[in-house]
Amino acid sequence: xxSYLPVSIAAAGAGTVHDLVLKLAGVDxxxxxxxxAFVIGIGWVLRKYLKTSTDFFESGRSLPAWVCALxxxxxxxxxxxxxxxxxxxxxxxxxxxxFYWVGAIPAMVFVGVFMMPFYYGSKARSVPEYxxxxxxxxxxxxxxxxxxxxxxxxxxxxxxxxxLLLQSILGFDYNLCIxxxxxxxxxxxxxxxxxxxxxxxxxxxxxxxLGLLPLVLLGLQDIGGWNGLMTQLQGYxxxxxxxxxxxxxxxxxGSTKANPMGIEWFGLAMGLGFVLSFGxxxxxxxxxxxxxxxxDMGAARRTPLLAAVPKMLFPILVILPGMLAVGLCQKGGxxxxxxxxxxxxxxxVVPAMLAQYFPNGMLGIGLxxxxxxxxxxxxxxxxxxxTVFTYDIYQSYLRKDATDAHLMTVGRVTTVxxxxxxxxxxxAARQYNNIMDMLQLVFGFVNAPLFAIFxxxxxxxxxxxxxAFFGLLIGTxxxxxxxxxxxxxxxxxxxxxxxxxxxxxxxxxxAQNFWMAIFAFGGCFAGTMAISLATAPNKTDEQLRGxxxxxxxxxxxxxxxxxxxxxxIGIVVLAAAIVLNIxxx
Amino acid sequence: MxxxxxxxxxxxxxxxxxxxxxxxxxxxxxxxxxxxxGQNVNLTWGGIFTAFGAGLLLFARRGRKAE
Numbered sequence: 171x172x173s174y175l176p177v178s179i180a181a182a183g184a185g186t187v188h189d190l191v192l193k194l195a196g197v198d199x200x201x202x203x204x205x206x207a208f209v210i211g212i213g214w215v216l217r218k219y220l221k222t223s224t225d226f227f228e229s230g231r232s233l234p235a236w237v238c239a240l241x242x243x244x245x246x247x248x249x250x251x252x253x254x255x256x257x258x259x260x261x262x263x264x265x266x267x268x269f270y271w272v273g274a275i276p277a278m279v280f281v282g283v284f285m286m287p288f289y290y291g292s293k294a295r296s297v298p299e300y301x302x303x304x305x306x307x308x309x310x311x312x313x314x315x316x317x318x319x320x321x322x323x324x325x326x327x328x329x330x331x332x333x334l335l336l337q338s339i340l341g342f343d344y345n346l347c348i349x350x351x352x353x354x355x356x357x358x359x360x361x362x363x364x365x366x367x368x369x370x371x372x373x374x375x376x377x378x379x380l381g382l383l384p385l386v387l388l389g390l391q392d393i394g395g396w397n398g399l400m401t402q403l404q405g406y407x408x409x410x411x412x413x414x415x416x417x418x419x420x421x422x423x424g425s426t427k428a429n430p431m432g433i434e435w436f437g438l439a440m441g442l443g444f445v446l447s448f449g450x451x452x453x454x455x456x457x458x459x460x461x462x463x464x465x466d467m468g469a470a471r472r473t474p475l476l477a478a479v480p481k482m483l484f485p486i487l488v489i490l491p492g493m494l495a496v497g498l499c500q501k502g503g504x505x506x507x508x509x510x511x512x513x514x515x516x517x518x519v520v521p522a523m524l525a526q527y528f529p530n531g532m533l534g535i536g537l538x539x540x541x542x543x544x545x546x547x548x549x550x551x552x553x554x555x556x557t558v559f560t561y562d563i564y565q566s567y568l569r570k571d572a573t574d575a576h577l578m579t580v581g582r583v584t585t586v587x588x589x590x591x592x593x594x595x596x597x598a599a600r601q602y603n604n605i606m607d608m609l610q611l612v613f614g615f616v617n618a619p620l621f622a623i624f625x626x627x628x629x630x631x632x633x634x635x636x637x638a639f640f641g642l643l644i645g646t647x648x649x650x651x652x653x654x655x656x657x658x659x660x661x662x663x664x665x666x667x668x669x670x671x672x673x674x675x676x677x678x679x680x681a682q683n684f685w686m687a688i689f690a691f692g693g694c695f696a697g698t699m700a701i702s703l704a705t706a707p708n709k710t711d712e713q714l715r716g717x718x719x720x721x722x723x724x725x726x727x728x729x730x731x732x733x734x735x736x737x738x739i740g741i742v743v744l745a746a747a748i749v750l751n752i753x754x755x
Numbered sequence: 756m757x758x759x760x761x762x763x764x765x766x767x768x769x770x771x772x773x774x775x776x777x778x779x780x781x782x783x784x785x786x787x788x789x790x791x792x793g794q795n796v797n798l799t800w801g802g803i804f805t806a807f808g809a810g811l812l813l814f815a816r817r818g819r820k821a822e
């Protein structure tokens with residue numbers, strides 16, 4: 171996955187075939203069917219608004235900020251988040267909130283306040299195209315190609331995880347699940363383009379919120395409220411030899427041995443809080459594309475900032491179920507199905523809680539919410555893929571003089587082809603799980619250093635095309651070398667690292683991953699600076715206007731009411747995130 | 756001018772809410788004892804879904820009038 175979240179969902183349903191079966195009734199099927207009908211219907215209604223390729227790929231740059239903001243987090247609210255964060259909540263407790271209050275929020279504020287003016291203002295149609303304007307063709311090509319491969323792969327993994335999960339908890343046919351989910355996504359994107367994807371993400375957002383909230387409330391009520399949960403987690407963490415670790419976010423980050431993540435505060439703050447999350451939220455076209463669909467610069471800048479508000483509260487919906495699950499197991503009367511090695515299968519937290527607390531009716535809603543999260547993950551990737559392929563590969567290298575109508579056709583054909591490749595990836599994931607792990611690892615190498623060239627590109631005008639391109643290669647090579655020389659304790663050399671000879675050891679894979687990101691970023695940053703200084707600038711100041719901070723006219727927010735100014739919203743959001751960190755310290 | 760996203764969303768939540776309320780009224784109370792701590796969650800959350808859907812439709816209508 172081209173995301174920085176820690177859990178592999180490829181094995182979401184593995185090992186649970188006989189342990190957890192949800193029994194659907196007619197009403198549940200009715201709810202599911204109604205949802206599918208609306209999802210397709212939205213695309214169908216929107217088809218008449220598609221007149222140009224800008225409408226298809228960029229929603230005609232016409233959407234209000236609140237719609238883009240919900241699309242911004244909706245596209246990210248894939249299964250990896252819903253299933254994966256619940257699993258992490260069970261494995262690590264409140265500390266999982268670092269992925270939100272340290273990881274996502276500061277990066278979302280940074281992209282809204284500082285970076286969006288360059289993305290939106292430069293009139294680049296995609297993130298790779300920004301790299302072309304700012305640096306050169308080869309840097310764009312590197313980013314476009316790696317991004318295109320990653321998106322179809324991620325979409326395939328989502329599809330595979332959905333089919334595997336439905337097969338194991340509902341007994342549905344794997345092939346049928348793949349066919350139905352891909353055809354529905356295909357229809358609503360081909361007919362309605364990016365607007366349809368974003369509208370459906372907004373719908374999916376509310377469905378996930380309203381579908382998971384009752385689950386959390388029932389779980390909380392069952393365990394005796396927040397105090398009851400804390401009491402059970404105290405007992406659980408003591409039994410794991412790390413007393414208190416599940417109910418505090420920072421208090422046990424002083425040493426890698428004191429918390430189940432196996433990480434200390436510096437690696438966490440730098441690796442996750444800075445390199446990985448800024449790398450994802452500030453450079454990944456999947457999310458940036460949603461903000462670039464906004465109707466004007468103000469709306470584009472407010473998109474990530476408004477998105478940060480619900481994002482900050484998501485731990486209630488996605489992490490709390492995991493904490494409740496281990497608390498309820500500790501209390502008795504609730505069980506997680508075992509995985510193949512006999513340990514609880516944490517990926518089954520949400521399905522197991524659905525089975526426990528939702529009667530038919532609400533069960534249909536919960537299941538629809540789960541389906542919505544998988545489909546939003548797939549659609550987000552597919553829309554980003556069709557745009558990058560059409561603009562940055564097809565129009566740039568294959569047919570420069572393509573007409574607008576031709577580009578739209580290419581976009582539609584690319585959507586079909588992208589989904590077909592995703593289906594192939596899903597079957598490949600089913601067949602060869604190791605290859606998928608390997609690909610995820612390679613994407614990690616490529617993504618880790620990415621933020622360094624954006625940071626230098628936007629805020630240091632001396633950065634050159636050669637500097638950025640070779641800096642990226644150095645960063646990727648640093649990540650590979652780091653991985654090859656390090657290993658999590660207790661793991662065998664191979665896909666987990668140490669393939670060049672393990673010289674340094676980490677308490678967990680997560681710690682190794684955070685530190686790898688820090689090294690990759692450092693390598694790329696230093697490499698880009700050194701090579702830029704050694705090479706001649708390849709762009710004039712005139713060409714860099716609107717692309718670099720020092721050469722771009724500052725945006726004045728004088729006409730905007732104070733509460734709608736990006737800087738004000740950003741400060742309020744950051745302050746709220748700090749307060750949350752302190753409350754759950 | 757695009758389709759106002761609040762219209763399809765409002766309609767969907769309204770319909771889902773009504774289905775839940777309807778099912779909550781006719782379903783066997785034993786399923787709530789077995790699952791949802793004795794509470795008829797279909798009725799409660801069906802009501803919330805219905806109100807949310809109706810609210811969205813209302814806002815969409817007001818938005819259109821304002822334009």
